Amino acid sequence: MSDQDAYRxxxxxQTQLLTEAIDKAITDTSSDFAMPMLNAVAGALVAVQGHVLASAPRKHRKALQAAMEKQLPKAIxxxxGRVSTAQTATIGGKVH
Structure with a gap:
């Protein structure tokens, strides 16, 4: 096995382990709410993404962000078909 194969x-x-940990944290925490808002989950994930990008050295930040954006369509x-559908609530005529 080449070094590149071992790295991949x-x-x-690590990606799988972190994905499972993040999913578990979201699931466990959302049980504290009557109905967790999908926007809140998305906001939290964006905040974490911002922290990850901010922690990268400035000269590597653009490349890391590009790599993250490139992986998103594949992740979606x-x-x-593997994820449950989110509930959408309408409160006062606004979708939440």
Whole structure:
């Protein structure tokens, strides 16, 4: 196995572990709410993404952000059909 293959396998392993941990944290925390808002979950994920990008060295930040944006469509496609649908509530004529 080449160094690049080993790197990719380790990245995939860590990505899977972190994905499962984040999903569990969201699921466990959302049980504290009568109905968790999808916008709140999205806002929290964006905040974490901002922290990750801010922690990267300035000269690597654009490349990291581009890599994250590149992976998003694939992540959405792979998640379709595996995730439960979110509830949408209408309060005062506004969708939440």
């Amino acid at each position: 396998r380790e990245q995939a392993r 496609a792979s998640a379709k």
